Amino acid sequence: MTDRLATFTEQLLGAARRAGADAADAIAVDGTSVSIEVLKGKLEHAERAEGVDLGLRVMVGRRQACVSASDTSASTIETMAERAVAMAREAPEDPYIAQAEPGQFATEWDAAALEMADGADEPSAETMQALALEAEAAALAVSGVSQVQGAGTTYSRRAMHLATSAGFSGGYARTGSSVSCVAIAGEGAAMERDYDGDSRTFFSDLRSATEIGRLAGERAVERLGARKPPTGAFPVLYDERISGGLIGHMLGALNGSAIVRGSSWLRDALGEEILPAWITVEEDPHRPRVSGSRPFDGEGLPTRRRRIVENGVLTGWTLDLATARQLGMESTANAARGTSSPPSPSVSNVRMTQGEKSRAELLSEIGTGLLITSMIGTSINPTTGDYSRGASGFWVENGEITYPVNECTVAGNLRDMLRRLTPANDARTHLSRVVPSLLVEGLTLAGA
CATH class of the missing domain: 3.30.2290.10 (PmbA/TldD superfamily)
Known part of the structure; x- marks a missing residue:
């Protein structure tokens, strides 16, 4: 073949x-x-x-x-x-x-x-x-x-x-x-x-x-009888099923195409702490039996493991040859391409530092708040990082799930959200994007 x-x-x-x-x-x-x-x-x-x-x-x-x-x-x-x-x-x-x-x-x-x-x-x-x-x-x-x-x-x-x-x-x-x-x-x-x-x-x-x-x-x-949650500022726990999307917003902001256009809310954050200091986000395109693995990128460069965020600090952008030249940098061997378009930067397998506590333990710590298991639509300002998404899941009181919720909106600013997140220890390691449940403090909920 x-x-x-x-x-x-x-x-x-x-x-x-x-x-x-x-x-x-x-x-x-x-x-x-x-x-x-x-x-x-x-x-x-x-x-x-x-x-x-x-x-x-x-x-x-x-x-x-x-x-x-x-x-x-x-x-x-x-x-x-x-x-x-x-x-x-x-x-x-x-x-x-x-x-x-x-x-x-x-x-x-x-x-x-x-x-x-x-x-x-x-x-x-x-x-x-x-x-x-x-x-x-x-x-x-x-x-x-x-x-x-x-x-x-x-x-x-x-x-x-x-x-x-x-x-x-x-x-x-x-x-x-x-x-x-x-x-x-x-x-x-x-x-x-x-x-x-x-x-x-x-x-x-x-x-x-x-x-x-x-x-x-x-x-x-479990979702039967869902109703709107109260409106206000509450801690929010993103279930592992959808938490990868939150980190995906960060990865999108680090894409070289967004950086060269000046349309990224992280465009001035190189070398700065964007996650809690003990968290690392690593790309590893050589993990066996994982969908994002590949030996070379879409321009023939050898792929390699790299730390995108190390101990909370942003270390670099995701670049192909063209965006690297425009920024005066070296390609990170992240070019992807199809048959009908030129190469463009794209991240492969990503793994985030997991925490020490289970999702249940994080739920018990938030007291009153929202566990999100599903998200609908998205409204994100690519320049400022202002974030607003429809969500559904479960309302938590005294650390326990009390009733299912739907028809609510979660809002915040992604840069602030990343600095305040706490990972659980429940990520599925066979996925291309290994991200556990994530607790984020102080988001705004618009519900009943």
Whole structure:
């Protein structure tokens, strides 16, 4: 498979040279995906997709253009290159576009050690459907569940190869599988829903479909009778299911694209303490069996472990070659790309320091406040970090969950929130983003 994709990328580079490009890089992707959904004990939806996609970026002086196609014929490859070069000649100049040089390339890697691809055979459609039916049945068996909105399984296998006119050539394969279930409890206007799911690189690592369905049902039943919480300033505990989104806002503000535009609320925070002093946030693209792992980035640079925040202090931005040049820095090997766009910075696997206390212990400490298990919508000022999101979860009094809540808004400023957070010890270590439940003091709730 990778040899076939490597041939496509070499054909694309050759066509780009003949069309007049000064430099070029090419990517070829071969993907297969399968999805199965069931409803009321029967197959509801089944879909399989297969195909090869090609992408070509050409540079003519300080101008660039990208084209893509899903046809791998020789005539299409030649047409792609000709159109890309013609587009580049009409594009505005960009003094920061760049291609990695030979001395920067990844030269040795062991993709097998990263276990990015499951070596087992693709699961059959019958096996996938059986898992979805198992999850649905387990949810329906929970007392109080009135229906299942959907239960499903997915499987994907994707191989890619990247090559550049400066001499880099490399590829790897990746797989992923998932089982999910959404359950509904109650009737009419009093209905509530919740979910559970699992996603893994190896199909055999998936949690039990029965457990997933049961937990989805139990969560939905727990939400019955939800009402608005009081309005005021209270401590808020972000459940581990959604706490990664809070750290995701921070990671987005550290993206080189936001920094060069001046549109980040952390644009002036390099070298400053943005988290409590004992907390570190580390990126590690070499964790085995984790979805964000990769041996090299979208520009052929070797990926490496780095501390984004060390002992609370921001150490650097997330950069590709272009944003690094614009900022007068070195790339952090974080370029990501698809077939139809140029590289851009993107963080991979992230792991945050966990605390010493459980979620239950943090709940007991907050006294009165809100446990958030689900968020709806987002309103964040990218320049100031002002934060406002719809939320639902559970009201806590005297350290104990007392009733479910919905239709409330949580507001604050992200920079202040990060400085005041306390992590629990409940992060799931197999996820790409390992973030535990997070307690944040003094947020504003708008409820009843």
